[in-house]
Amino acid sequence: MASQLRLRSALALVTGAGSGIGRAVSVRLAGEGATVAACDLDGAAARETVRLLGGPGSEEEAPRGAHAAFQADVSEARAARRLLEQVQDCFSRPPSVVVSCAGITRDEFLLHMSEDDWDKVIAVNLKSIFLVTQAAAQALVSSGCHGSIINISSIVGKVGNVGQTNYAASKAGVIGLTQTAARELGRHGIRCNSVLPGFIKTPMTQKVPQKVLDKVTGMIPMGHMGDPEDVADVVTFLASEDSGYITGASVEVTGGLFM
Numbered sequence: 001m002a003s004q005l006r007l008r009s010a011l012a013l014v015t016g017a018g019s020g021i022g023r024a025v026s027v028r029l030a031g032e033g034a035t036v037a038a039c040d041l042d043g044a045a046a047r048e049t050v051r052l053l054g055g056p057g058s059e060e061e062a063p064r065g066a067h068a069a070f071q072a073d074v075s076e077a078r079a080a081r082r083l084l085e086q087v088q089d090c091f092s093r094p095p096s097v098v099v100s101c102a103g104i105t106r107d108e109f110l111l112h113m114s115e116d117d118w119d120k121v122i123a124v125n126l127k128s129i130f131l132v133t134q135a136a137a138q139a140l141v142s143s144g145c146h147g148s149i150i151n152i153s154s155i156v157g158k159v160g161n162v163g164q165t166n167y168a169a170s171k172a173g174v175i176g177l178t179q180t181a182a183r184e185l186g187r188h189g190i191r192c193n194s195v196l197p198g199f200i201k202t203p204m205t206q207k208v209p210q211k212v213l214d215k216v217t218g219m220i221p222m223g224h225m226g227d228p229e230d231v232a233d234v235v236t237f238l239a240s241e242d243s244g245y246i247t248g249a250s251v252e253v254t255g256g257l258f259m
């Protein structure tokens with residue numbers, strides 16, 4: 001994708017920014033000129049992402065306006081609200097780009113899945129997106145600013161996956177939530193889209209047995225798993241005005257898997 005500073009004046013909040021897709025998204029958005037508020041449950045990982053972004057925010061005691069790291073559990077209502085407050089206090093404006101990448105898996109066959117594994121995955125993968133999308137949209141609407149909200153779902157939310165009833169349900173929920181938010185927020189100049197990655201090389205998929213990965217890779221028309229940067233490129237397009245008339249979309253980044 002052509003490199004140009006398409007996000008020069010944007011402030012981007014990225015959750016799950018300490019690893020995998022969230023880190024790649026942070027790097028790509030910063031590369032396009034955005035100031036990044038990198039949030040993760042793991043505060044040290046978020047700080048490491050900010051260090052990777054370079055610029056003044058990567059130094060200790062970063063001046064205001066530079067990239068900044070935030071520690072928060074976005075599945076908790078109070079923490080999500082506080083995160084938006086902290087970001088606005090730090091940068092004196094709400095984020096105009098919000099990318100929710102925080103996510104977990106707790107795989108088990110339906111016949112054996114515990115209520116706790118169900119609840120935890122729904123809380124982190126779906127409730128957090130409600131909390132962050134709502135808090136960000138409230139901040140944007142009350143300040144009269146336009147924005148682009150991008151929620152990371154999964155192709156599994158569309159087609160299901162053995163051992164992932166909780167994960168598939170959470171990711172299907174993200175698609176419906178995002179489409180509904182797009183319908184409600186369009187009149188405020190806020191676009192909402194979801195991205196559905198296929199199998200991407202990150203710490204999340206490193207937990208999947210190699211035998212399973214080999215089998216899935218054999219089904220991918222492009223013949224290989226994706227890189228986090230493949231997802232980051234699409235997120236950056238959705239964050240920018242190049243996608244100014246796109247809202248409510250669910251964009252698949254799968255190498256053709258399950259098309």
Ligand SMILES: NC(=O)c1ccc[n+]([C@@H]2O[C@H](COP(=O)([O-])OP(=O)(O)OC[C@H]3O[C@@H](n4cnc5c(N)ncnc54)[C@H](O)[C@@H]3O)[C@@H](O)[C@H]2O)c1
Nearest residue numbers: 016018019020021041073074102103154197199200202204
């Ligand atoms: N890797 C893939 O193949 C793939 C495919 C489809 C969708 N996804 C989705 O992409 C997103 C990123 O996944 P990834 O592969 O980069 O995983 P990852 O495990 O590398 O990164 C996830 C990050 O989210 C953070 N996180 C977890 N719970 C959190 C919480 N409660 N609050 C704040 N941060 C939290 C983790 O600390 C971690 O840094 C997830 O939503 C995942 O479901 C990944």
